[in-house]
Amino acid sequence: MSSTANRQIVLRRRPETTVTDDCFQLIEAPLREPSPGEVQVRTLWLSFDPAQRGWLNDVPSYVPPVELGAPMRSYGIGEVLASSHPSFDRGDLVYGFVGWQDYAVGDPGPDGLALDVLPADLSDPKLALGPMGMTGLTAYFGMCEIGRVGPGDVVLVTAAAGATGSVAGQIARLRGAHKVVGTAGSDDKRRWVVDVAGFDSCVDHYEGHLFRRLGQPAPDGYDVVFDNVGGELLDAALGNVALHGRIALCGSISTGYRPGRPEVGLRNYQLLTTRRARMEGFLVSDFNDRFAEARAALHGWIAAGHVRTAEDVVEGLEHAPATLRRLFDGRNLGKQILHVADQS
Numbered sequence: 001m002s003s004t005a006n007r008q009i010v011l012r013r014r015p016e017t018t019v020t021d022d023c024f025q026l027i028e029a030p031l032r033e034p035s036p037g038e039v040q041v042r043t044l045w046l047s048f049d050p051a052q053r054g055w056l057n058d059v060p061s062y063v064p065p066v067e068l069g070a071p072m073r074s075y076g077i078g079e080v081l082a083s084s085h086p087s088f089d090r091g092d093l094v095y096g097f098v099g100w101q102d103y104a105v106g107d108p109g110p111d112g113l114a115l116d117v118l119p120a121d122l123s124d125p126k127l128a129l130g131p132m133g134m135t136g137l138t139a140y141f142g143m144c145e146i147g148r149v150g151p152g153d154v155v156l157v158t159a160a161a162g163a164t165g166s167v168a169g170q171i172a173r174l175r176g177a178h179k180v181v182g183t184a185g186s187d188d189k190r191r192w193v194v195d196v197a198g199f200d201s202c203v204d205h206y207e208g209h210l211f212r213r214l215g216q217p218a219p220d221g222y223d224v225v226f227d228n229v230g231g232e233l234l235d236a237a238l239g240n241v242a243l244h245g246r247i248a249l250c251g252s253i254s255t256g257y258r259p260g261r262p263e264v265g266l267r268n269y270q271l272l273t274t275r276r277a278r279m280e281g282f283l284v285s286d287f288n289d290r291f292a293e294a295r296a297a298l299h300g301w302i303a304a305g306h307v308r309t310a311e312d313v314v315e316g317l318e319h320a321p322a323t324l325r326r327l328f329d330g331r332n333l334g335k336q337i338l339h340v341a342d343q344s
């Protein structure tokens, strides 16, 4: 590739179900210099988030859909190569919407690339994609503010080996939970959830009898359910909710975030009434004005070794579509990342 070309992975067609490689096209676009008020950023690391699948649907949501022919929208970390904006200097490491491309050129403000300079005290910049970034913040606010976890609580976290769930369960423990149970889809992941992340146990969500098997570790029910999955797993969790339980609806990856609504709804929702339980959805952006507080707490816990995390790194921009699929196939352990280029 010449230094004036910019490899971009653009959306060719919208997926109906699973994201396949042919939904995207790898093109080479000319690399342009930043105009006044703009920056030019080299992409170093890309973040993979289940929400990206939702951004491919042509339906109204909390962000507009990715346009056909445009580079796929993605959070990531980059290095500023050239700047015509007063808040950014050449060499800055930044976090924001760099997209599936070698270089992002544009307005660094909230309506453009939404860039922030990374804090200088991060031991590893990649932490800004996971535990010190969106998934860590989601875990923090979902567990503390929506789940309102407290001393003595019995807690269930679905997708516990993932970026969000693994941190959510460890925060529950740090906030005094009595027991923390997870779910995960492979032996390796379940071992990691217990041995490294310190959950008390971890249930295989692919085996049958979910209602019974989720109930075994919590005979009096779950005070807090932090749900990343939805569908049958959420229904089985609902059946095991404790009196005055709190269910934090973080995500519903089992829907595949496809354009249509799931065909089957929840059967155990009436227990919300009889057990006087509360089920509440949230977006991490609801807590924008409190990110500094959460980052300070997460930074302390990670530095002290109280929150342990994993990264799953794929190499090469051209593998971005396949890397997104890994989240929906359950192949990632911890935060799914893709390495695009080294820092200069």
Ligand SMILES: NC(=O)c1ccc[n+]([C@@H]2O[C@H](COP(=O)([O-])OP(=O)(O)OC[C@H]3O[C@@H](n4cnc5c(N)ncnc54)[C@H](OP(=O)(O)O)[C@@H]3O)[C@@H](O)[C@H]2O)c1
Binding pocket: 048, 049, 050, 051, 134, 135, 138, 158, 159, 160, 161, 162, 163, 164, 165, 183, 184, 185, 186, 189, 205, 228, 229, 233, 249, 250, 251, 252, 253, 254, 255, 282, 283, 284, 285, 326, 327, 328, 329, 330, 331, 332, 333, 334, 335, 336
């Ligand atoms: N509310 C918010 O603001 C917010 C912000 C960030 C993320 N989220 C949500 O949080 C959840 C986790 O996101 P993440 O980035 O941390 O991803 P992740 O948990 O690191 O990866 C997704 C995991 O989900 C599990 N999974 C995939 N398909 C499944 C299915 N059909 N049934 C059961 N489990 C399945 C897989 O693990 P196993 O099969 O091994 O369990 C997979 O590894 C997602 O639902 C995401 O949309 C919400």
